[in-house]
Amino acid sequence: MIYIGSDHQGYETKGKIVSFLESAGFEVEDLGPHEYIKTDDYPDYAFAVGEKVADDAAGKGILICGSGIGITIAANKVKGIRAAYVESIEHAVKSREDDDANILVLDNMTFDPSKDFAVIEAWLNTDFTGEERHLRRINKIREYEADR
Numbered sequence: 001m002i003y004i005g006s007d008h009q010g011y012e013t014k015g016k017i018v019s020f021l022e023s024a025g026f027e028v029e030d031l032g033p034h035e036y037i038k039t040d041d042y043p044d045y046a047f048a049v050g051e052k053v054a055d056d057a058a059g060k061g062i063l064i065c066g067s068g069i070g071i072t073i074a075a076n077k078v079k080g081i082r083a084a085y086v087e088s089i090e091h092a093v094k095s096r097e098d099d100d101a102n103i104l105v106l107d108n109m110t111f112d113p114s115k116d117f118a119v120i121e122a123w124l125n126t127d128f129t130g131e132e133r134h135l136r137r138i139n140k141i142r143e144y145e146a147d148r
Contacts, residue, residue: 002124003052003061005031005045007071008038010064010108017062017106020117026124043074050078053102060124061103068107075103079145082138089122096126098134 002021006014011033021028031048033040042065049061061083065071068085075083083103084095087110095101104123106116128134 001052001056001059002026002028003031003049003056003059004028004063005049005061006033006064006108007042007045007066008033008036008040009066010071010106011036013064013106013108013111016113017064017116017120020113020120024121042071046071046074046083047078049103050075050081050083054078054080059102062120063103063105064108064111065105066108068105068109072105075105080142082141086119086123089119092119092123093126096123097129098131100128100134100138 004014004018014030018028018030029052031052032045046063049063053059053061063071063075063083072083072085075081081103082099082101083105084099084101085105086092086095092104104120106119
């Protein structure tokens with residue numbers, strides 16, 4: 001399952017991404033917004049997607065806001081989330097291979113379907129390597145979260 005959310009700045013882009021994912025055969029749960037609300041707040045959607053992904057070991061998330069930065073910060077406040085703001089295929093691949101990122105974050109300001117759909121595809125089709133050094137680092141993050 002792919003959980004997706006955005007704020008008002010990413011609302012239209014989110015719709016394009018949902019259509020792209022569904023046409024590629026992915027199961028998508030849109031966590032909002034379901035209409036354009038100029039006064040909405042990105043943390044609400046970051047937390048909603050983050051909670052779903054944290055509760056679904058096989059699930060992944062995609063978030064979109066104006067710059068991609070604020071929603072990344074908010075999503076990473078959810079225990080167990082490793083949200084990565086990604087601008088290239090190379091970053092998408094590394095975020096999955098090395099960091100086991102479970103939420104992909106894109107920005108609306110520079111969204112380009114020809115680039116970003118390829119980024120999404122690369123991210124979804126890349127597995128975590130599970131190498132010891134990467135596991136060690138992720139486990140340090142988990143331990144830190146558990147102690148907070």
